[in-house]
Amino acid sequence: MSRKFFVGGNWKCNGTTEEVKKLVTMLNEAEVPSEEEVEVVVSPPFVFLTLVKNLLRPDFHVAAQNCWVRKGGAFTGEISADMLVNLGINWVILGHSERRALLNETNDFVADKVSHALTQGLKVIACVGETLEQREAGTTMEVVAAQTKAIADRIMNWDNVVVAYEPVWAIGTGKVATPAQAQEVHLELRKWLKENVSAQVAETTRIIYGGSVNAGNCKELAGQPDVDGFLVGGASLKPEFVDIIKSVT
Ligand code: PEP
Numbered sequence: 001m002s003r004k005f006f007v008g009g010n011w012k013c014n015g016t017t018e019e020v021k022k023l024v025t026m027l028n029e030a031e032v033p034s035e036e037e038v039e040v041v042v043s044p045p046f047v048f049l050t051l052v053k054n055l056l057r058p059d060f061h062v063a064a065q066n067c068w069v070r071k072g073g074a075f076t077g078e079i080s081a082d083m084l085v086n087l088g089i090n091w092v093i094l095g096h097s098e099r100r101a102l103l104n105e106t107n108d109f110v111a112d113k114v115s116h117a118l119t120q121g122l123k124v125i126a127c128v129g130e131t132l133e134q135r136e137a138g139t140t141m142e143v144v145a146a147q148t149k150a151i152a153d154r155i156m157n158w159d160n161v162v163v164a165y166e167p168v169w170a171i172g173t174g175k176v177a178t179p180a181q182a183q184e185v186h187l188e189l190r191k192w193l194k195e196n197v198s199a200q201v202a203e204t205t206r207i208i209y210g211g212s213v214n215a216g217n218c219k220e221l222a223g224q225p226d227v228d229g230f231l232v233g234g235a236s237l238k239p240e241f242v243d244i245i246k247s248v249t
Contacts, residue, residue, distance in 0.1 A: 003206045005222070005248040006162055006229035008063065008125055009042040009236025010093060010210075020048045023237065024055045030242040035059045038229075038248045041091050041125070042236065046079055049089055063091030063125060066099060069113045081120035092117050093231075095127040095147070097168045111150035114161070123160040125231060126151055127210070128189075132169035140167075141188050148192060158193075158201045162208055164231040165189060170211025172233055179220045179227075182209045186226035215240035218247040 015023070032038065043063040044052045053062045064084050072080035084092060094117060095110035114124050128147040130140040144165065155161070165185050170177050177185075186207045194202035209221055210231030221227055232244055 003204065003228045004036075005038045006206050006208050007038060007040050007241075007245045007248075008093070008162075008164070008208065008210075008229075008231040009040075009241055010065065010096070010231055010233045011042065011044045011237060012065070012098075012233060013045055014237060015045065015048060017048070017051065020044060020051060021055065024052055026239060027060060027242070028055070028057045030245070032242060032245045033248055038245055040245055043091070043093055049084075050087055053088055061091055062089050063093055064089055065093050065096070067092050067094070067113065067117055067122070069109060070116055081117045081122050085121050090121070091123045091125065093125045093127065093164075097127060097129055097166055097171055100127075101168070107147050107150035110147070111154050114151050115154040118155060118157070118160055123162070125162045125164050125208075127164045127166050127231070129164075129166040129168050129171075129211075135167065135169065140185060141192075144185060144189060145192050148189065149196065152193075152197050158197065158205050162206045162229075163189065164208050164210050166210035166231060172212070174212050176212040176214075176217050176221075177209065179224050182221055182227055183224035186224065186228075190226055213244060215243035218244045222247040 041061040041063045043065050067081045067084055068075055068078040094113045099105045114126050117124050128144045130143040134143045167177055189207055190202045206228035208229040208231050209227050213230045213232045214235045235241055
């Protein structure tokens with residue numbers, strides 16, 4: 001069973017209208033492998049979602065960087081999953097470590113969001129990953145398994161979930177996990193899914209790596225058997241994002 005390579009670009013809280021338009025033009029002009037070979041999803045800030053959706057080539061998709069945990073209503077400042085669906089946005093990133101750390105999003109809260117987003121028809125990039133202290137304490141797999149278990153406890157169907165393994169110590173730091181370190185956790189995560197969800201989910205769910213991926217390190221990481229693509233932060237704002245998309249070949 002082959003899992004389609006997936007490359008996500010997390011633009012985080014960056015960009016002006018002009019910068020976003022330039023970035024989209026760069027992506028639209030890029031020659032990349034076909035949609036059958038690689039699924040590309042870019043994630044601009046909320047305020048640029050419609051602009052990007054309207055201008056971006058149809059073979060690339062758009063994700064929000066977050067959504068609210070339940071239906072809309074009296075939740076000032078939040079954006080609900082059904083609003084995203086209403087805009088024609090079909091992906092959302094949930095549980096990014098910046099939100100877990102800075103906004104105190106817990107495993108349960110993230111998992112509730114994943115569950116709600118899926119019921120509204122969104123596809124989800126669910127982020128998991130350990131801090132440096134946790135890695136040094138030897139608890140990487142325990143942490144990642146607990147984050148994944150919270151999700152597994154709430155959802156029945158994994159078809160629309162991509163798991164992003166993003167070691168916190170590698171995000172935005174320039175310290176990329178070695179291909180062996182990434183492969184080790186991806187393989188363990190897949191085993192966890194096999195033992196705790198099902199063999200079919202373990203086999204078909206894409207586990208992508210995120211953390212200082214760039215044009216120089218993507219090829220070797222992409223060559224690991226359990227690395228099914230990337231979630232890219234900083235480099236997704238630069239022309240090298242196209243090289244990362246091409247690392248599938
Ligand atoms: C991210 O924000 O998901 C990420 C992986 O960032 P960076 O590529 O900049 O480390």
